[in-house]
Amino acid sequence: MRDASLVVVASRLPINDAAASEGVFEWRRSPGGLGEALHPVLVNTPATWIGWAEKTGPTAPLPDVDGVHLIPVELSEDDVHDHYEGFANSTLWPLYHDAVEPAVHHRRWWEAYQRVNQRYADQAARVAAHGAVVWVQDYHLQLVPAMLRAQRPDLRIGFFLHVPFPPPELFMQLPRRAELLHGMLGADLIGFQRIQAVHNFHQLAAKVLGANADEHGVTVDGHVTRTGAFPVSIDTAEMEALASLDEVVEKAAKLRADLGSPQRVILSVDRLDYTKGIEHRLKAYRELLADGRLKASETVLVQVAIPSRERVEQYRLLRDRVEREVGRINGDFGRLGVAPVHYLSQVFDRTELAALYRAADVMAVTPLRDGMNLVAKEYVAARVDGCGALLLSEFAGAAAELTQAYLVNPHDVEGLKDTLVEALEADASEPSPQMAAMRAHVREHDIQAWARSYLTALEAACAER
Structure with a gap:
C-alpha cells in the first residue's frame, strides 16, 4: 500500500539491537551514527524508515x-556477508577513506x-505515496536512486553520502565505477559532506560517463541531478540540555575522581575502525610518556572504542592491535592504582557520554579520514561551561567548520604529539574564545538546519525537473 510521504532508505533500521532482542523497541543512538543524526529530524514525524533489522531470514x-x-x-x-x-x-569503505586499508574485490560481492x-x-x-520524498542514505545503497527512478518516476529522490567521496584516482580503481555513478545519478539531488567531494564527483561523472558538470550539478542523457555540500550536524539543544543536568555534572566529577583525580583528562570516543587513527593516537601518547613530556600520574587517556563490524577480519585484527598497545602502555608506565x-x-548512553564530555580537558578526535565526525560537534555542544579543548584532525569533515580547534595532521606523529601537549597546556578550567566560537557555530548549524537546507534544495531540484 502506497501511503508514505517521507521515506528514509538506509542500510539498517535505527533500533537498539540489545533492547529489541528483549522485546523493547527503542531508537539506536550510538555516537556519530546515522540513527543519531536523523533521530531529531524524524522523531514524531509521519515518516517511514526502510532498512535491515540485523537478523537474517x-x-x-x-x-x-x-x-x-x-x-x-x-x-x-550470504547477503550480509x-x-x-x-x-x-x-571494497567501497577502504577506497572512500583514502585506501587506509587495501580494498578487496570479488565479483560475487x-x-x-x-x-x-x-x-x-x-x-x-x-x-511510497505518489510524489513522495524518498531519502536514500549512504554508500551501501548507491544503486537505489536509479533503480527507484526506473520504477517510480513520480518520486522526489534524494541521496546523501555520509562518508567522504574519493578523488578520481582512487574511485577509478573500482571495476564497476560507471554503474555506481549511474546509480547515484538517478537522484534529483546528491548531497555530500564537503565541497571537495562535490568536485570529485563532478570530475568522475565527466571522465567516466562523459557527463556535463557545472557548479549546480550533473547532466547525463537529459536527466539533471543537482549536487551540493550539506555538512551534517547534531541536535545541539538536546546535548546542551543534557550536559547542564545536575546529575551529569555530578557524574563528570565522579568520573574524574574514579580516574584518580588527574590534573588532565584526554578523551577519545570512536567506533573501532582503522580510519579513526586510534593506533596513531596511542603511539603519540606512548612516546609523550616515554619522553617525559607527560606523566602518567598527572594525565589520563580515556579511550572509548565502540565495537564495529566484528565479523570482518580487518576489524578483528585492529582490535587485537589496539588492545595489545593499551596493555603495553599500561604495563610500561602504570603503577598500582594508576x-x-x-x-x-x-556503548555508552547519552547521559554517560555527556558526563564524559564534561569530564574531559581535551577531546582528541584524530581520524585519518572522516566524512564529518559528529563526536567533535557533540563535545563542543556539551561544553556549556565554555571550557575544554578540541584536538581535531584536518581530515575530518568537521575541521572545515570548527576551525578554532587545535587542528592536526594525524599521520604526523611528531606534530600530533606537539599539538596534544599544546592543547593540554591550555587552561581547561577557564572559558576560551575558541570554544565560544565553535559553540556558536554548532548552535546555528544544528541538525534541523542541515535537514532544512537539504530538503529545501531537494524541493528546488524537483521543481526544476
Missing part, C-alpha cells in the same frame, strides 16, 4: 518507534550489492 512486522514506521528488508546470511561485509565495507540494492528499491517503490590509559570497548 524473515522478519516479523515491527512497531513504530518514536512515531517512525519501520519496514524491515530481509537479508540472508557479500553485500554489507563484502562490497560495502571491504558486486552481484550481491546489485541484488540487495534492488530489494531496497522495490520496498521503497511499494510503500593506569595511563582507560580502555572501554562498549
